[in-house]
Amino acid sequence: MNVLITCAGRRTSLLSEFVKAARRREGIVAAADTDALAPAVMLADTAVRMPPLRDSSYISVLEGAIRDMHADLVVPTIDTELLLLATYKERLERNGCTVLVSASNLVEILRDKFVMASVFSRHGIRVPACWVPGSINASDLPDALFVKPRDGSASKHVYRLRRSQLDAVLPMVPSPMVQEEIQGPEITVDGLLDMAGRCVHYVPRRRVKTLAGESVQSVTIDDSDIREWLLAVFGILGSMGGIGPMTVQAFLTDDGPVLSEINPRFGGGVPLAFAAGGHYPEWILQMLGGEHVESRIGEYTKGLWMTRHHIEVFTERPLWDQ
Amino acid sequence: MNVLITCAGRRTSLLSEFVKAARRREGIVAAADTDALAPAVMLADTAVRMPPLRDSSYISVLEGAIRDMHADLVVPTIDTELLLLATYKERLERNGCTVLVSASNLVEILRDKFVMASVFSRHGIRVPACWVPGSINASDLPDALFVKPRDGSASKHVYRLRRSQLDAVLPMVPSPMVQEEIQGPEITVDGLLDMAGRCVHYVPRRRVKTLAGESVQSVTIDDSDIREWLLAVFGILGSMGGIGPMTVQAFLTDDGPVLSEINPRFGGGVPLAFAAGGHYPEWILQMLGGEHVESRIGEYTKGLWMTRHHIEVFTERPLWDQ
Numbered sequence: 001m002n003v004l005i006t007c008a009g010r011r012t013s014l015l016s017e018f019v020k021a022a023r024r025r026e027g028i029v030a031a032a033d034t035d036a037l038a039p040a041v042m043l044a045d046t047a048v049r050m051p052p053l054r055d056s057s058y059i060s061v062l063e064g065a066i067r068d069m070h071a072d073l074v075v076p077t078i079d080t081e082l083l084l085l086a087t088y089k090e091r092l093e094r095n096g097c098t099v100l101v102s103a104s105n106l107v108e109i110l111r112d113k114f115v116m117a118s119v120f121s122r123h124g125i126r127v128p129a130c131w132v133p134g135s136i137n138a139s140d141l142p143d144a145l146f147v148k149p150r151d152g153s154a155s156k157h158v159y160r161l162r163r164s165q166l167d168a169v170l171p172m173v174p175s176p177m178v179q180e181e182i183q184g185p186e187i188t189v190d191g192l193l194d195m196a197g198r199c200v201h202y203v204p205r206r207r208v209k210t211l212a213g214e215s216v217q218s219v220t221i222d223d224s225d226i227r228e229w230l231l232a233v234f235g236i237l238g239s240m241g242g243i244g245p246m247t248v249q250a251f252l253t254d255d256g257p258v259l260s261e262i263n264p265r266f267g268g269g270v271p272l273a274f275a276a277g278g279h280y281p282e283w284i285l286q287m288l289g290g291e292h293v294e295s296r297i298g299e300y301t302k303g304l305w306m307t308r309h310h311i312e313v314f315t316e317r318p319l320w321d322q
Numbered sequence: 323m324n325v326l327i328t329c330a331g332r333r334t335s336l337l338s339e340f341v342k343a344a345r346r347r348e349g350i351v352a353a354a355d356t357d358a359l360a361p362a363v364m365l366a367d368t369a370v371r372m373p374p375l376r377d378s379s380y381i382s383v384l385e386g387a388i389r390d391m392h393a394d395l396v397v398p399t400i401d402t403e404l405l406l407l408a409t410y411k412e413r414l415e416r417n418g419c420t421v422l423v424s425a426s427n428l429v430e431i432l433r434d435k436f437v438m439a440s441v442f443s444r445h446g447i448r449v450p451a452c453w454v455p456g457s458i459n460a461s462d463l464p465d466a467l468f469v470k471p472r473d474g475s476a477s478k479h480v481y482r483l484r485r486s487q488l489d490a491v492l493p494m495v496p497s498p499m500v501q502e503e504i505q506g507p508e509i510t511v512d513g514l515l516d517m518a519g520r521c522v523h524y525v526p527r528r529r530v531k532t533l534a535g536e537s538v539q540s541v542t543i544d545d546s547d548i549r550e551w552l553l554a555v556f557g558i559l560g561s562m563g564g565i566g567p568m569t570v571q572a573f574l575t576d577d578g579p580v581l582s583e584i585n586p587r588f589g590g591g592v593p594l595a596f597a598a599g600g601h602y603p604e605w606i607l608q609m610l611g612g613e614h615v616e617s618r619i620g621e622y623t624k625g626l627w628m629t630r631h632h633i634e635v636f637t638e639r640p641l642w643d644q
Contacts, residue, residue: 010538010631037530037539039631168490208359208644212534216332216632217359271634305637309332309361310538310630312593318627322530 001027001285004048004071004097006062006085007078008033008040013271015040017281018075025285030069032062036318047319053080059088066095073288074099077265079153082107098195098288102264103241110262114150114177117259123236125229126258128251130179133170138163144181149174153213153263184253186260188215189230190273191246192280195287197238201280202230202248203273203300215269216308220276223298229257231297237262245270245280272306323349323607326370326393326419328384328407329400330355330362335593337362339603340397347607352391354384358640369641375402381410388417395610396421399587401475404429420517420610424586425563432584436472436499439581445558447551448580450573452501455492460485466503471496475535475585506575508582510537511552512595513568514602517609519560523602524552524570525595525622537591538630542598545620548572551579553619559584567592567602594628 003018005011008031019029031044034052041047048065051057066074074097076085085092086104093099101107110116117127131141132150141163147170148158157173160181170176191202204226208217223230233248247267250257266280274280277300283293325340327333330353341351353366356374363369370387373379388396396419398407407414408426415421423429432438439449453463454472463485469492470480479495482503492498513524526548530539545552552570559568569589572579588602596602599622605615 012631013634037627037629039629042629165494168494172487211536214533214632272636275634275636301638303638305359305640307359307361307364307635307637308632309334309635310536311633312335312597313629313631314594314597315627315629316623316625 001025001072001288002069003027003029003073003075003285004032004065004069005029005040005044005075005077006032006050007053007076007081008044009035009038009077010040011077011266012040012043013274014077014266014281015044017274017279019045021281021285024282025289027072028069030065030071032065036320036322039313041319042313042315049320053084058084059091063092063095066092066097071095071097073097073284075266076101079111079151079263079265082265083111100244100284102237102243106237106240106242107264109240110264112150113148113152113261116262120233120236120259125233125236126256128179128182128258128260130177132177136178138166141166141178142180146179146181147173147176148179150177151175156213182251182253182258182260184251184258186249186251187221187257188218188267188269189248189250190267190270190278191230191234191248192278192283193234193238193242193244193246194293195243197242199231199234199238199295199297200283200293201278201296201299202234203276203278204230205269205272207269215267217306218269218272219305220272220300220302222302226252226257227298233259233262237264244284269306272304273300275306276300276304323347323394323610324391325349325351325395325397325607326354326387326391327351327362327366327397327399328354328372329375329398329403330366331357331360331399332362333399333588334362334365335596336399336588336603337366339596339601341367343603343607346604347611349394350391352387352393354387358642358644361635363641364635364637371642375406380406381413385414385417388414388419393417393419395419395606397588398423401433401473401585401587404587405433422566422606424559424565428559428562428564429586431562432586434472435470435474435583438584442555442558442581447555447558448578450501450504450580450582452499454499458500460488463488463500464502468501468503469495469498470501472499473497478535504573504575504580504582506573506580508571508573509543509579510540510589510591511570511572512589512592512600513552513556513570514600514605515556515560515564515566515568516615517565519564521553521556521560521617521619522605522615523600523618523621524556525598525600526552527591527594529591537589539628540591540594541627542594542622542624544624548574548579549620555581555584559586566606591628594626595622597628598622598626
C-alpha cells in the first residue's frame with residue numbers, strides 16, 4: 001500500500017509512522033513539497049517535486065505523481081492545501097486512491113475561525129466571544145483581547161493586547177478578527193475519524209511550550225472530565241463530512257471547555273498521540289484495506305510528556321534547484 | 323575532561339559534539355537548565371537543575387555544580403546568561419575550570435545592538451544607520467525600517483515597517499531602536515577565537531530559512547570576497563577581550579558587507595559549521611589541554627546545505643517537577 005504525503009515539509013515523524021505502516025503492506029511512502037530541502041522529502045522513500053500551491057498546474061502535477069507511484073492514499077498536511085484537495089478530491093480519487101480530506105464545506109467552515117465559532121456556537125458548543133471589523137462596538141469589548149487573522153496559522157500575526165491598543169493594531173493584521181482572552185490552560189486534542197466520520201480515538205494534551213506556533217513540549221492529560229464534550233465536538237465534525245485526522249484546540253475554564261480552533265488535518269504535535277498509543281497511520285491503512293477498526297476511546301497513556309529538539313540533515317546536492 | 327553546558331535547552335547537536343570531544347579525554351558532559359524537559363538535559367551524561375537566571379542563588383548553584391562534576395569547561399549558550407557569567411568569571415574559575423565567555427565589557431557592548439553599531443562604526447566597519455527614541459528626526463528616516471529591541475534575541479518584537487507606521491509600532495517594543503532596511507542576502511558567520519582572542523576558524527553561511535529567529539535551512543558560502551572584512555571584525559573582537567565562539571551577522575550588499583549583529587556565543591545554526599569542518603568543541607578542549615591549535619582560515623566545505631527538523635523525546639517521569 002503506497003502513501004503520498006503532500007506539503008510534507010518538516011513532518012518527519014508523521015512520515016516515519018506512515019513508512020512503518022506502509023512497509024507492513026509492502027508499500028512505500030513518497031513525500032511531496034516545492035522545497036528540495038524539506039527534510040521529509042529528503043528522508044522519504046521517494047521525493048516528489050511540486051509547483052507552488054497557487055500554481056494552476058498543482059492538481060495535474062499531483063495527479064501525475066499519484067499515477068506514477070500507484071498511490072493508495074494521499075495525506076495533505078497544511079491548512080492552505082486542504083481546500084484545494086477537498087475541491088478536487090473526486091477527480092484525484094478517480095486515479096484509484098483515497099484522499100484523506102474532509103468535505104470541502106467543512107474545510108471551508110474550519111478555515112475561517114470566525115465562521116467556525118458561529119457554527120459551533122449554534123450547535124451548543126461554547127466558543128470565545130469574537131468580532132470582525134464592522135461588527136465591533138468598542139463598549140462591548142472586554143479589556144483583554146487577541147487580534148488574529150480569520151484564516152491564520154502558526155501564530156502568525158497574532159497579537160495579545162488591551163482594548164485601548166486595538167485601533168493601532170487592527171490595520172497590521174490581514175482579514176482580522178478580535179477575540180476575548182479566555183482564562184485557563186490551552187489543550188490540543190489529536191483525534192481520528194473513520195471514513196464514515198465516526199470517532200475512532202483521540203489523545204488530549206496540554207501544550208506546555210510552543211515555538212512559532214508549533215508545540216515543542218506537551219503532556220497527555222486525562223479525558224474523563226471532557227470525554228462527553230469531545231465526543232460532541234467530534235460528532236458534529238463527523239456529521240458535517242469530517243473524515244481522518246482532526247486537531248481540536250480548546251481552553252479548559254472553570255466552567256468547562258471553550259472551543260478555540262479545529263484543523264481537519266494532522267497537527268504538528270501528533271507524534272505525542274502516536275507515542276501515547278494512537279496508531280493513526282496504521283489504523284488508516286487498516287481502514288483502506290477494508291479491515292474493521294474498532295473505536296478505542298480513552299485508551300492512551302495519560303501523563304506522557306513530549307519534548308522536541310532539532311536534528312540536522314546535510315547535503316552537498318539538493319534533489320533539485322532551490 | 324568534563325564539560326558543563328549551561329542554559330542547554332534544545333542545543334542537542336552542540337551537546338553531542340562536546341560529548342564526542344570529552345569522551346576522547348575520558349570526560350563527561352553535563353547539561354544545566356531550569357527546565358526538566360529541556361532535551362539537552364534529558365540527553366546529557368548528567369543533568370543539573372538550575373534556578374531561574376534572575377534568582378540570586380544562580381551563581382552559587384552553578385559553582386556547586388562545577389565542583390560536584392569537577393568541570394574543566396563551562397559553556398554558556400544564551401545571551402541573557404553571558405553578562406552574568408562574564409561578571410563572575412574569575413570567581414567561577416577559582417574552582418579549576420575555564421568559563422568560555424568573553425570579557426564583560428565586550429559582552430555588554432554586543433548585548434546592546436545600538437552601542438555595538440556605534441563602536442564598530444568607529445572602527446571603520448559599516449553598520450546599518452540606526453536611531454533611538456529622542457534622536458529620531460522623522461525627516462532623516464528612510465521609508466523602509468525595522469524596529470527592534472536594543473537587547474532582543476530570537477526575532478522577538480522585530481517589526482518591518484514603513485516610516486508612516488513608526489509612531490504606532492514604537493510603543494509596542496521594549497527599549498526600541500529603529501534601523502534602516504539593508505538590501506542584500508543576510509549571512510551568519512560561526513567563528514572561533516582562541517583563548518588569546520586570535521581567530522582560529524570561521525564558516526560563513528547564508529540563512530535560507532528561519533523559524534522563530536532560529537536558522538532551519540542554511541548553506542555555507544565561499545569566503546574569498548569577505549575574508550579580509552571578517553578577519554577585521556574578528557580582530558576587533560579579539561582586541562576587545564573576545565574569546566571562544568562568535569556568531570556574526572551581516573548583509574552582503576553591492577558595496578560589501580554591512581555588519582548587523584554579533585553574539586559572543588555559539589549560534590543556533592552552528593551544527594552546520596561543525597559539519598563543514600569546524601570542529602570547535604574538539605579544538606576548544608585541545609586549547610584547554612595546552613595543545614597548539616593552528617589557524618585554519620578558509621578550510622571548510624563550501625556549498626554544504628543544512629536542513630533541520632524536529633525529533634521527539636518522550637518520558638513518563640521528568641527528572642524534576644516542572
